[in-house]
Amino acid sequence: MLATLVGEAFDKSGWVYEEKYDGYRILAYKEGAKVTLLSRNGHDRSATFPSVAESVGALRDRTLLLDGEVVAFDRKGVSRFQLLQRGEVRHAFAVFDCLYRNGRDLRREPLSLRRHELEDVIGEASKALFLSKRLAENGLEAYRIAKRQGLEGLVAKDARSPYEEKRSRYWLKVKVHQEEEFVIGGFTAPQGSRQHLGALLLGAYAGDELHFVGKVGTGFSEQSLAELARTFKPLIRATSAFIAPPREKKITWLAPKLVAQIAFAEWTSDRKLRQPVFLGLRDDKSPRDCILAQLGG
Numbered sequence: 001m002l003a004t005l006v007g008e009a010f011d012k013s014g015w016v017y018e019e020k021y022d023g024y025r026i027l028a029y030k031e032g033a034k035v036t037l038l039s040r041n042g043h044d045r046s047a048t049f050p051s052v053a054e055s056v057g058a059l060r061d062r063t064l065l066l067d068g069e070v071v072a073f074d075r076k077g078v079s080r081f082q083l084l085q086r087g088e089v090r091h092a093f094a095v096f097d098c099l100y101r102n103g104r105d106l107r108r109e110p111l112s113l114r115r116h117e118l119e120d121v122i123g124e125a126s127k128a129l130f131l132s133k134r135l136a137e138n139g140l141e142a143y144r145i146a147k148r149q150g151l152e153g154l155v156a157k158d159a160r161s162p163y164e165e166k167r168s169r170y171w172l173k174v175k176v177h178q179e180e181e182f183v184i185g186g187f188t189a190p191q192g193s194r195q196h197l198g199a200l201l202l203g204a205y206a207g208d209e210l211h212f213v214g215k216v217g218t219g220f221s222e223q224s225l226a227e228l229a230r231t232f233k234p235l236i237r238a239t240s241a242f243i244a245p246p247r248e249k250k251i252t253w254l255a256p257k258l259v260a261q262i263a264f265a266e267w268t269s270d271r272k273l274r275q276p277v278f279l280g281l282r283d284d285k286s287p288r289d290c291i292l293a294q295l296g297g
Helices: 050-057 081-086 111-122 139-149 222-235
Strands: 002-005 015-020 024-031 034-039 063-072 091-101 129-131 153-158 167-175 178-188 200-206 209-216 251-254 259-264 277-281
Touching: 015 139, 015 167, 024 050, 024 091, 034 050, 050 063, 050 091, 050 129, 063 081, 063 111, 081 277, 091 111, 111 129, 139 153, 178 209, 178 222, 200 259, 222 251, 222 277
Parallel strands: 002 167, 091 129
Antiparallel strands: 015 153, 024 034, 024 063, 063 091, 153 167, 178 200, 178 251, 178 259, 200 209, 259 277
16 A cells, blocks of 8 residues: 655544654565565565564564565664665664554454554554554644654555555645665766766656656765666666657766655656755665656645
């Protein structure tokens, strides 16, 4: 179940407001002693996050299907995708839904009941496995808390809603900081002392058309530039995948197969990113999931 982005915070009776985490979305399956962690696109991440798999395996229920986010926190307690990707700090599993429990399919039950079941499953919070945090009963106050704490945003959920295996308006996300995934369609040549590549050319889809949304040239280390250059090599092609490619010299075009996580200040009036910063690659998301934002959205 995926949340729909909305432009501003709100308060509505019967809704709950949770912290929006900046990590890897994971479905955790427990069948007896066996635990499998699956990403959004079906990749097995059990070996990637062994401490999470071990924590889920230690739960007392025989069969479970839990939905949540694997995260890594900075010193202020804010989840950061960069920290998770780099593996610099311990990661944990923030669990926000329980879909199956001991043979019972809970997906058609209201979220309020699923949360009650989840609280019983998880019990006391631990550093490796914990319940997603609810910010405040009032949605506007929850947004103020998210902004004050420097969170990415919040997710508002209808407490009466079933679990829908699609993008839904029962779950709505409100962002404090702009951060999105974009398709990498090419890169420019390096300048000065920089090696390997200059800036990445980013795009998003509107229907079947890939639209250019800007370049990102910050957020890289020498190591990440070298790793990106190696990753890009088999994807090099002669023509642009963008419907209206930028007119610039010394561009190397790439097949639109890779997704980058980007932080940015805002959208400009002509649908370009302002002050983008590269955070990392997302191998858990499809390029077709990168949809061109509506202005003001």
